[in-house]
Amino acid sequence: MQGNTQRQFEESPEQTAELVLQLVRDLVDELRQGQKPDTPLQLDCQFDQDLGFDSLARAELIQRTEKQFNVSLPDQTLASIETPRDLVRELLQASRIGDISVSEQVIEQIQLDVVESAPAHVHTLQQVLDWHVDTHPDRPHLYVYQSADQITEISYRMIQEKARQIANGLIEQEIAPGECVAIMLPTCNDYFYSFFGILYARAIPVPIYPPARPSQIEDHLKRHANILQNAEARLLITVPEAKPLSQLLRMQVSSIKSVVTVSEIMGSTAPPDVGDAHASDIAFLQYTSGSTGIPKGVALTHANLLTNIRAMGKVVKASSSDVFISWLPVYHDMGLIGTWFGSLYYASPLVIMSPLLFLSKPQRWLWAIHRHRGTVSPAPNFAYELCINKIDESELEGLDLSSWRLAWNGAEPVSPGTIARFTERFAKYGFRPETMSPVYGLAESTVGLTFPTVIRPPRIERIKREPMTRFGRAEAASPDDPDAMQVIGLGLPLPGHQIRIMDDLGRELPEREEGELEFKGASATAGYYRDPDKTKALYHGDWLNTGDRAFTIGGELFLTGRTKDIIIRAGRNIYPHELEEAVSNVPGIRKGCVAAFASHDNRTGTERLIVLAESRETDTAKHQDLKHQINNLALDLLGSPPDDVVIGPPHTVPKTSSGKIRRAACKELYEQDSLDVRQRAVWWQTLRLMTAGITPQLRRYWRTGLDVGYAVYMWLMMAILASIVWSFVATVPNRDWCWKVTRTGARALIKLTGTKLTITGTENQPDPDTPCILVANHASYLDGLVMVAATQLKCRFVAKSELKKNFFARTFLSKLNTEFVERFDAEKGILDAKRIADSAHSSQPLFFFPEGTLYRMAGLHEFHMGAFIAAADAGLPILPVTLCGTRSKLRDRSLFPRRGDISVTISTLIYPQGNDWNAALKLRDQARSEILHHCGEPDLAHSKNNR
The missing domain is CATH 1.10.1200.10 (ACP-like)
Structure with missing residues (x-):
C-alpha cells in the first residue's frame, strides 16, 4: 500500500x-x-x-x-x-x-561550571539579571532553537546589553515608569531582550500571544484590543508583518502611541536613568482572558515572582546543574515564570524552542532532552498525550531520557491514564515513574501553588464514586471496585503558602470532604489590573478563591472539578460566557439560548470546545450557514474554531428555573447523543428540570444541615460534660478521683459524638509508676482530651502560663497537677524549664506537645527541645504518641467541629544515650521520626508561615 x-x-x-x-x-x-x-x-x-x-x-x-x-x-x-x-x-x-541525514541522536550535553550561590538578597528581576552579569557575565543562559537544527547561544551579558538598548529606546519614545508596553512576539531572541528592556525602563511588560500564521495578524490584533485597552498599553513591540496594521490598532486602542519592531527602538547600551525598581512594583501583567468582554490582568509584583520562584526552587532542589528544556510559550505563566524566570534565577541553562516546532513533531521535545541531557522540562497534560499517540517507535530509536528528573504536569487537568501510558511507553527509553510530577498552580498565585515535596511516583487515589458524586466524600475504594474514581495527588502547598477547602457556609471542611479551594501566601496577587470589582470577588477575607473544587488527604491537594466554567484547551483558558454572548448576537440564533461547554477528548488528552445554539430555522442549508458564521466568530474571538457546533430547535439548551444555562446538563446530553430527543411540552420540561435540579440541591442542603446539626450537638455535649466534669474536679480533693472523672468525661464525649477512637500500641504504655516523658503532635484543641481518653497514665501536662490567667482553666488544670511554663519571658522560661526537669523523676509522667502550639494546616512542625533536654538530664525514656484525625475534627481557629474518626498510636519507649545536648538532639529526632511515620502528614520542619 x-x-x-x-x-x-x-x-x-x-x-x-x-x-x-x-x-x-x-x-x-x-x-x-x-x-x-x-x-x-x-x-x-x-x-x-x-x-x-x-x-x-x-x-x-x-x-x-x-x-x-x-x-x-x-x-x-x-x-x-x-x-x-x-x-x-x-x-x-x-x-x-x-x-535526509538524521543527527538528532547526537548528544550535545551542556556542561557549565557550578554556581554555588543564588541571588538570594535581590528584590527585582532586573537585580537578578544584574547579579548574574556581575558574577559570570559570559556564562550562557539561553539556547534558542531558531529552527529544528539551528541553535543560538545567549549569555547573561548579551541579554543585559540588548535589554538596555531597548530600554533607552523606550525612554526616547517617552515611555514613563509604570506605563504598560505590550509584547507580541514569537519565541525568539528578541522576546527575551524586549521583556527585560521594558523592565529596565521601569515600564510594565504585557505579554500577549502571537498569531500562529501571518495571515491571522489582523484578526489577532482585533482579538487583543480589549487586553490592550484594559492595560492602557502605550506601545506594542511586535513582528514587522504587523506594522502595516498599526493605524488600525490605534483606532481601536486609544492609548497606543506606536507599534514598533525591536530593531526600531534600539538605543544606547548605557544603564537607563530611571531610578531603582522596588519589590512592590508590578513586574508584569498576566492576562487570563480578554477575547471578548472585560479581560482580567493578574498584577504580579517582583516580590510575588521571586517568592514563588524561590519557593518552587526550594521544593524541587533547583540548581545551576539543572538543564531546563522547554517548548512552552513564553507569554504564558508556566513557560514564562516557571521555566524562564526559574532557570534564570538558579543560573540553569534553558534550551527553548517554538511551540510550533513541538506541535509539528512532538518527538523534537524528547530528542532535545536527550541531546542536551535535560533535567527539568514541564508541559501540560495534552503534550504527554501527543507523545504517546503521535510518535512512531521508529522515531525514537536511540532515545535516552534517563537525565530527565522532573516532568511537571500542570496548567490543565492531569489525567491518570495519560500518566500511566506515558510512563509505560517511555520506560524503556530511561523515563522513571518518579520523574512525572503533577502540580497545581494558577496565575493568581503567580504560577505554582502545590508541588510534591518528595521524589516519588505520582500519587493516584481510588475513591468510591457514589459517595463523591452524591455527598462530596472521598471514601477509599477497594482494589476490586470497578466503578472507582481515580484522582491525582498534586502535592503540598509551597513554603509560605496555605490552602483550605470550604463548604457552602464558608466553613473549612475536614480532610476527604470536597468543597471550594482557597489559598493564601506571599505569591498571591494583590488583584486584577484596573478592575476593583473582579478583585473584590477574588478575595474571601485574606484568602483567594481559585474557582476549583477539591479535597485533601494528609494535606495533599486533589482536584475534582471547577466551579468556574472555564474550558482548558491545549493549556489555554476559554471562558464560555464570552463566546455565548457573542454567538447570541448572530442573526437566526435565539438570544440567551447558546451554551459553550467542554467535552473531554481522550484522543488528544485535552478538552473539546462544543457550541450548542438554538434556532427557529429548520432549513438544512440555513443551519450550515449558521454553523459557518459561528465558526468564523469563534475564530475571530478565540483564535481557533470550536470542535463542534450543534444547531438545535427551541428548548434544546437546558436551563435552570431562573433561566441560567446548565452547561453540565448540555455536556451530559451531548455526550449521550440525546440533544435531538423529541422535545416535550414546556410545562413537562419545566417539571423535569425542576425535579432534576431538586435532587442535588436537597443533597447539598442535607449535607449542610447535617454538618450544622452535628456541630451544634457536639458543642451541646461538650458544654454539658465540661460543666459536670469541672464541677467535680474543682470540688473533689483527691487527685486520683479528679483523673477518673476527667477520663470518664472525655470518653463519654467521644462516644456520645459518634467518634470512633482507635488506639494502637496500648501494650507499649509503661507501668503507671514508671517515670517517663510523653510527647505528641499537636493538631487540635481536642488533643489533650483525646490523650486523657486514650491512655491510662495520669500525666502532668506542660501548658503555657497564659492559661493561669483564666480562672476556669487554672482551677481545672491545677487539680490535674499541670506544670505551667513561661513562653515569652526568657529568664522565667529558663527557671520553669529547670524546675520541670528537676521534677521529671516523679512517678507521674510529664506530657509535652513539643511543637509548642497547634496549626490549622496539616503537617508536623519543628520540635522544641525542652522535653528532650529534661529526658536526657534525668535519664528518662521518651514515649512518642501520634494523634490522627483531631485536626480535621476541630481545626485551629475554628469553632465548627466536624464528623470524623480519631486514631492514637503509642510507640515504644526511646531511651537516652547520654545526658548531654547531643543525646537530647538524638532523642528529639528519633521521637519526631516516629511520630512523622504514623501521622500521615507532611514534614513541615523547614517551612514557615503555615499557621
Missing part, C-alpha cells in the same frame, strides 16, 4: 491531491464524530473557517501526510498552510525521509 502511495505521489499530482483530500476527509470525520462539514470539501477550503481545524488538528494532518507519503515537510508548514491546496504544494516540494 505504501509503495502504491509513493508511486502515485511521484507520477500524478492529481492523485496526490486526491489522497491529501482523503486524509483531510478522514480527519474531519474523526473531529466531527461522523458529521459532515458545513462546506463541501475542496482543495481551497479554509482549514480554520470551513473545517474547524486548530493548531493541534493541523499538526495531526501534517503528521499523517508525512507518514503516508514518507516525506519530511518544512518546519514552517504548520504556520503557512491555509488550505489543502497549500498542503499539496508543500508536499510536492518536500524531500524524502530517506534522503
Whole structure:
C-alpha cells in the first residue's frame, strides 16, 4: 500500500491531491464524530473557517501526510498552510525521509561550571539579571532553537546589553515608569531582550500571544484590543508583518502611541536613568482572558515572582546543574515564570524552542532532552498525550531520557491514564515513574501553588464514586471496585503558602470532604489590573478563591472539578460566557439560548470546545450557514474554531428555573447523543428540570444541615460534660478521683459524638509508676482530651502560663497537677524549664506537645527541645504518641467541629544515650521520626508561615 502511495505521489499530482483530500476527509470525520462539514470539501477550503481545524488538528494532518507519503515537510508548514491546496504544494516540494541525514541522536550535553550561590538578597528581576552579569557575565543562559537544527547561544551579558538598548529606546519614545508596553512576539531572541528592556525602563511588560500564521495578524490584533485597552498599553513591540496594521490598532486602542519592531527602538547600551525598581512594583501583567468582554490582568509584583520562584526552587532542589528544556510559550505563566524566570534565577541553562516546532513533531521535545541531557522540562497534560499517540517507535530509536528528573504536569487537568501510558511507553527509553510530577498552580498565585515535596511516583487515589458524586466524600475504594474514581495527588502547598477547602457556609471542611479551594501566601496577587470589582470577588477575607473544587488527604491537594466554567484547551483558558454572548448576537440564533461547554477528548488528552445554539430555522442549508458564521466568530474571538457546533430547535439548551444555562446538563446530553430527543411540552420540561435540579440541591442542603446539626450537638455535649466534669474536679480533693472523672468525661464525649477512637500500641504504655516523658503532635484543641481518653497514665501536662490567667482553666488544670511554663519571658522560661526537669523523676509522667502550639494546616512542625533536654538530664525514656484525625475534627481557629474518626498510636519507649545536648538532639529526632511515620502528614520542619 505504501509503495502504491509513493508511486502515485511521484507520477500524478492529481492523485496526490486526491489522497491529501482523503486524509483531510478522514480527519474531519474523526473531529466531527461522523458529521459532515458545513462546506463541501475542496482543495481551497479554509482549514480554520470551513473545517474547524486548530493548531493541534493541523499538526495531526501534517503528521499523517508525512507518514503516508514518507516525506519530511518544512518546519514552517504548520504556520503557512491555509488550505489543502497549500498542503499539496508543500508536499510536492518536500524531500524524502530517506534522503535526509538524521543527527538528532547526537548528544550535545551542556556542561557549565557550578554556581554555588543564588541571588538570594535581590528584590527585582532586573537585580537578578544584574547579579548574574556581575558574577559570570559570559556564562550562557539561553539556547534558542531558531529552527529544528539551528541553535543560538545567549549569555547573561548579551541579554543585559540588548535589554538596555531597548530600554533607552523606550525612554526616547517617552515611555514613563509604570506605563504598560505590550509584547507580541514569537519565541525568539528578541522576546527575551524586549521583556527585560521594558523592565529596565521601569515600564510594565504585557505579554500577549502571537498569531500562529501571518495571515491571522489582523484578526489577532482585533482579538487583543480589549487586553490592550484594559492595560492602557502605550506601545506594542511586535513582528514587522504587523506594522502595516498599526493605524488600525490605534483606532481601536486609544492609548497606543506606536507599534514598533525591536530593531526600531534600539538605543544606547548605557544603564537607563530611571531610578531603582522596588519589590512592590508590578513586574508584569498576566492576562487570563480578554477575547471578548472585560479581560482580567493578574498584577504580579517582583516580590510575588521571586517568592514563588524561590519557593518552587526550594521544593524541587533547583540548581545551576539543572538543564531546563522547554517548548512552552513564553507569554504564558508556566513557560514564562516557571521555566524562564526559574532557570534564570538558579543560573540553569534553558534550551527553548517554538511551540510550533513541538506541535509539528512532538518527538523534537524528547530528542532535545536527550541531546542536551535535560533535567527539568514541564508541559501540560495534552503534550504527554501527543507523545504517546503521535510518535512512531521508529522515531525514537536511540532515545535516552534517563537525565530527565522532573516532568511537571500542570496548567490543565492531569489525567491518570495519560500518566500511566506515558510512563509505560517511555520506560524503556530511561523515563522513571518518579520523574512525572503533577502540580497545581494558577496565575493568581503567580504560577505554582502545590508541588510534591518528595521524589516519588505520582500519587493516584481510588475513591468510591457514589459517595463523591452524591455527598462530596472521598471514601477509599477497594482494589476490586470497578466503578472507582481515580484522582491525582498534586502535592503540598509551597513554603509560605496555605490552602483550605470550604463548604457552602464558608466553613473549612475536614480532610476527604470536597468543597471550594482557597489559598493564601506571599505569591498571591494583590488583584486584577484596573478592575476593583473582579478583585473584590477574588478575595474571601485574606484568602483567594481559585474557582476549583477539591479535597485533601494528609494535606495533599486533589482536584475534582471547577466551579468556574472555564474550558482548558491545549493549556489555554476559554471562558464560555464570552463566546455565548457573542454567538447570541448572530442573526437566526435565539438570544440567551447558546451554551459553550467542554467535552473531554481522550484522543488528544485535552478538552473539546462544543457550541450548542438554538434556532427557529429548520432549513438544512440555513443551519450550515449558521454553523459557518459561528465558526468564523469563534475564530475571530478565540483564535481557533470550536470542535463542534450543534444547531438545535427551541428548548434544546437546558436551563435552570431562573433561566441560567446548565452547561453540565448540555455536556451530559451531548455526550449521550440525546440533544435531538423529541422535545416535550414546556410545562413537562419545566417539571423535569425542576425535579432534576431538586435532587442535588436537597443533597447539598442535607449535607449542610447535617454538618450544622452535628456541630451544634457536639458543642451541646461538650458544654454539658465540661460543666459536670469541672464541677467535680474543682470540688473533689483527691487527685486520683479528679483523673477518673476527667477520663470518664472525655470518653463519654467521644462516644456520645459518634467518634470512633482507635488506639494502637496500648501494650507499649509503661507501668503507671514508671517515670517517663510523653510527647505528641499537636493538631487540635481536642488533643489533650483525646490523650486523657486514650491512655491510662495520669500525666502532668506542660501548658503555657497564659492559661493561669483564666480562672476556669487554672482551677481545672491545677487539680490535674499541670506544670505551667513561661513562653515569652526568657529568664522565667529558663527557671520553669529547670524546675520541670528537676521534677521529671516523679512517678507521674510529664506530657509535652513539643511543637509548642497547634496549626490549622496539616503537617508536623519543628520540635522544641525542652522535653528532650529534661529526658536526657534525668535519664528518662521518651514515649512518642501520634494523634490522627483531631485536626480535621476541630481545626485551629475554628469553632465548627466536624464528623470524623480519631486514631492514637503509642510507640515504644526511646531511651537516652547520654545526658548531654547531643543525646537530647538524638532523642528529639528519633521521637519526631516516629511520630512523622504514623501521622500521615507532611514534614513541615523547614517551612514557615503555615499557621
